[in-house]
Amino acid sequence: MNEFFLSLKDAFLNSTVTALTVIFVENAIFTRALGVSTAFSIVKKKGYLLPFGLVLTWITLASSFLSFSFEPFISKLPSAYYFRPLLYVLMIGVVYILTLSLCRALSKRFYPTLRPMIHLSAFNGAVFGSMYLCNLSRYRLLDIVPFSLGIGIGFMLAVYLLSLGYDRLNSDKISPSFRGFPIMLIYTGFLSLAFYGLIGHELVF
Amino acid sequence: MIRRFYQNHRALFQKLDTLWLRSPILTRGLAIAPLIVVCNSVLRACALSLCYGLMLVLTVIFSRPIPQTLPYTIRVILNVSIAAILFIPASYLTELWFPGSLSRLGLYLPLLTVSSLIVQHTPIRFHRMPFRSMVLDLILNAGGFFLLAVCLGFVRELLGRGQLYGTDLSISFTVPAILLPFSGFLLMGMAAALAKKVYLFLNRTPRSKRKEKRNHE
Numbered sequence: 001m002n003e004f005f006l007s008l009k010d011a012f013l014n015s016t017v018t019a020l021t022v023i024f025v026e027n028a029i030f031t032r033a034l035g036v037s038t039a040f041s042i043v044k045k046k047g048y049l050l051p052f053g054l055v056l057t058w059i060t061l062a063s064s065f066l067s068f069s070f071e072p073f074i075s076k077l078p079s080a081y082y083f084r085p086l087l088y089v090l091m092i093g094v095v096y097i098l099t100l101s102l103c104r105a106l107s108k109r110f111y112p113t114l115r116p117m118i119h120l121s122a123f124n125g126a127v128f129g130s131m132y133l134c135n136l137s138r139y140r141l142l143d144i145v146p147f148s149l150g151i152g153i154g155f156m157l158a159v160y161l162l163s164l165g166y167d168r169l170n171s172d173k174i175s176p177s178f179r180g181f182p183i184m185l186i187y188t189g190f191l192s193l194a195f196y197g198l199i200g201h202e203l204v205f
Numbered sequence: 206m207i208r209r210f211y212q213n214h215r216a217l218f219q220k221l222d223t224l225w226l227r228s229p230i231l232t233r234g235l236a237i238a239p240l241i242v243v244c245n246s247v248l249r250a251c252a253l254s255l256c257y258g259l260m261l262v263l264t265v266i267f268s269r270p271i272p273q274t275l276p277y278t279i280r281v282i283l284n285v286s287i288a289a290i291l292f293i294p295a296s297y298l299t300e301l302w303f304p305g306s307l308s309r310l311g312l313y314l315p316l317l318t319v320s321s322l323i324v325q326h327t328p329i330r331f332h333r334m335p336f337r338s339m340v341l342d343l344i345l346n347a348g349g350f351f352l353l354a355v356c357l358g359f360v361r362e363l364l365g366r367g368q369l370y371g372t373d374l375s376i377s378f379t380v381p382a383i384l385l386p387f388s389g390f391l392l393m394g395m396a397a398a399l400a401k402k403v404y405l406f407l408n409r410t411p412r413s414k415r416k417e418k419r420n421h422e
Contacts, residue, residue, distance in 0.1 A: 030387075032238075081296075082296060086290060086293075088315075089285050119281070123281065123324045182398035184394075185393050193387040
């Protein structure tokens with residue numbers, strides 16, 4: 001019994017460390033630029049941040065779980081590298097349709113609000129990249145949940161940090177040629193530099 | 206003089222603006238992630254551009270017959286599936302012409318499959334254009350990506366490694382940090398600002414006309 005609780009404690013600690021690392025140290029946007037164009041489009045609509053983050057977290061979790069389940073079959077395929085994107089796209093497609101159907105069935109009130117967010121987050125660099133990273137890092141089933149949660153929450157954190165500067169970076173005080181997208185990229189670059197300082201080395205991709 | 210020439214031939218130049226000044230990469234950040242992270246040498250830039258160009262042009266052309274009457278979700282899934290199928294020959298050709306590029310570009314090569322330009326722009330922009338304009342726009346988009354990638358790769362390889370297309374130039378002072386993603390963000394920001402500056406300059410009304418307008422008001 002004691003051993004069971006010890007292993008449970010270990011699993012919990014490992015999951016927490018994985019999630020915190022993915023959120024704060026290996027943030028998908030700042031360290032790997034995954035889903036950066038989506039982040040820039042979401043940053044303009046501040047009310048979208050939380051629901052979009054939740055939708056993205058769910059789609060990442062479900063897709064990563066599917067890719068983990070099918071990995072033994074995929075890795076046995078001859079030239080698996082070439083076929084992997086197609087199989088991942090089909091998996092995301094299944095999750096995409098399932099999420100839309102579930103949303104429509106469960107909440108007719110929120111469906112019109114959530115639908116564009118589902119469209120935007122399904123085939124997203126963060127979701128697709130996380131499926132690859134799960135495979136690259138050789139995560140076990142127990143690590144998939146904290147990793148996917150970390151990707152989603154890390155995405156929300158990154159968009160929140162970007163939204164803090166958005167209004168000021170779009171004001172008249174900024175030179176017209178830098179105003180808007182160019183200065184947002186430079187601001188993201190500085191935040192990325194700060195995150196790089198936490199890791200101290202380049203991440204694998 | 207340059208501005209007057211641009212404004213007199215605005216119709217022609219507006220078509221070509223996608224190549225640089227109004228490129229969706231520099232104005233909206235579409236398909237920007239591979240450029241920021243892995244595009245730090247001319248060789249990588251060429252490999253990335255070849256794969257991207259092939260995938261973008263062929264995906265949009267092959268997905269054009271998909272009926273517009275189908276729900277948006279299904280059309281998007283079909284578009285991305287076609288891109289994923291075309292990734293097979295495109296990445297094979299890339300590896301054939303630039304050996305070792307698959308491992309060098311890592312997950313950023315397959316990531317092109319879900320590039321925002323393919324996922325979002327195909328059904329709402331490209332498929333609504335006449336065929337010829339669409340093909341021209343696609344070629345300009347791919348060309349814009351190539352130009353930007355090569356310029357970025359050139360600067361980062363030269364300053365970060367002191368090399369050019371893998372050849373050592375024996376430069377004693379290098380800045381290896383320029384090869385990292387944060388420098389990619391900063392350089393892309395500078396490139397976007399430069400493109401916007403030139404665009405604003407070319408589209409500004411001449412001073413004499415502005416004065417005339419002010420006097421009229």
